[in-house]
Every structure is written in structure tokens, then in C-alpha cells.
Amino acid sequence: MELNAPSAALSGATGCERRLSDCAIRPTAQRVRIAALLLSAPQHLSAEQILAHLRSAGARVSKATVYNTLNLFAAHGLIRQLCVDGSRAWFDSNVAPHYHFHDLESGALIDVPIPAVEFSRLPPAPPGTEVAGIDLVIRLRKKM
């Protein structure tokens, strides 16, 4: 009874089951629901938002399972955990490299695609280290 129209083949419940199985993640009911919600489109959700969504949709899920599942998904590279403001973690279903706008007023996060940013100079990584990734957050305020 979840979305499963042909046009949503890879984002509905069945498509999500595949994606989980492919990662050797057992597709339990809760995991599939969380995946169907979060992976249906590129978006940024908090654990609490996911819990609220699922419960208001009638699902029986515990807070612990939401956190366990999000950490599990992140460990398998299905989602990415963001640290944008200190208040809580945000989970990004877009795992392709990209950056973010952060609206300081609304708290909204907006994806910035890689080609929109170009570095003409970057510092060398300190000796013995290499760059594992670059996080770029462009803070936005209301224009005066």
C-alpha cells in the first residue's frame, strides 16, 4: 500500500527494498518505511522529523529504531549526516558530492551542485594526511 506506481519504481517501497538488499541490509518493515520516506527524493530531514512523519502515517516505529536505522544507512553510504547548525543532525539523501546553502533565518538547506563552485586554489593537506572530503556551507541572510 506504499507508493509503487511505475513512475516511482526506484523510490517506492519495493525499490527501497532492493536498495537495502543490495547493501546487505535486511529490509525490515521499519527500514523500508524510513528508506521510502528519505530516499524518495533529495532532501534533508532530522531524526525527529522522520519519526513524526512515520507515526502520523500510522507506522509503529520507535525513536531508537529511527536513530539506529539512520546510522546504519549512513554507515553504508545510503545517506549522509550533515553538521550545519549545532542543534541537531540532518540526514541528506543526496550522497553525491555537493555543497549547501544554509538560510540562517529559516534554517532551510539547499543543495549546491558541484559545478556551481570552482576552486582555483586549495591548500595542500598537511604531511601524512590527504583530503577525505570538502564541506562547504554558504550561509544566507535576508537581503537588505
Added chain:
Amino acid sequence: MELNAPSAALSGATGCERRLSDCAIRPTAQRVRIAALLLSAPQHLSAEQILAHLRSAGARVSKATVYNTLNLFAAHGLIRQLCVDGSRAWFDSNVAPHYHFHDLESGALIDVPIPAVEFSRLPPAPPGTEVAGIDLVIRLRKKM
């Protein structure tokens, strides 16, 4: 009895009192000690680290005062609060614009000066907004 050698004129307790007064921040004993610790050099400290430092130095300070003071300093632009990992806030005594290396193994933060990074392209801010700041964190792992 705090540092007050000529060579530490602006980082010792007396210099800190000046910096606080200049911001219309009443230079109480606790605030001066926190400022003397944090503002003595460019560094990144957590609230808990500051509390531990001060207490092991024999100061009587409460956790609430440390947090109140750090928030106060940040509100006056004396320090900057960083969100690098989700675990806790880091307070940066370097308020000049700059970026950071973040060593994923040790958790260490290293300043990256502005001239070390050059953007040859940046996305336009969405309509009605303007860029308030850019946070760049270069994650480092051990070189293989």
C-alpha cells in the same frame, strides 16, 4: 597575579579586561579568566575543556557561567562558535575570516588562512538573500 608581562600585554588578564570593557562587557573575575585562556592565542576549545582548564588552575567557575560567557563573547564577536562535528560546539578565538582543516582521526582543527583558498566560481545567492558567510571544512584522513 595573572600574566602581565610586557610581552603579553594584550593577552594577559589586564589586556583581556580592556578587550571586555571595550565591548561593554563587565570584566568579572570569571570572564577575565575565560578570556585570558581563550583569547591568548588562536585556538579551538570546547566549553568542557575551558571549564576543566580553569578549575585545574584553581578557579571557582560553574559550567553555567562558562556557557553564558562563551555565548556572550560570541554575541559580541570576540569569539566564533564552530560546528564541525555533531558532538559539541567548538569556540574559535580567531574571529578573522578563515577556514579549517578537520583531522577525522584525531579530531584536531587547523586554521586555513583565507589566501590559501581561492574560489573561481561561486553560485549566486537565491533571490531575496545574500551571502552572510562561507564555512569551509576540509576533512583529512591519514595518507595511505
Added chain:
DNA sequence: TTCCTTGCAAAACTTTTGCATTAAA
């Protein structure tokens, strides 16, 4: 049966807050 997952509650952490006491101007 065996192993893994879930739910619940409690714990762990970081940060904030309320309020009586203390210190600063």
C-alpha cells in the same frame, strides 16, 4: 532454533534555565 531487529525506558551528553546568593558599579 538461532540470530537479528524492535520497542521501551533509562542513561549519557551537551546546553539552557530558574532562582537564591554574591559581586560589581
Added chain:
DNA sequence: TTTAATGCAAAAGTTTTGCAAGGAA
């Protein structure tokens, strides 16, 4: 004296954990 800051403990918020019960293989 009047106002503001401190300390303490408790509260608030997010995330983790322990453990018994439930579900999948």
C-alpha cells in the same frame, strides 16, 4: 543601593544503550 553575574541543581534536547520481546531465516 541597585543592577547584573554567579553557582548550583534541575530541566531540556538530542542521541545512545541495555534488555526483554518479537520477527526473520
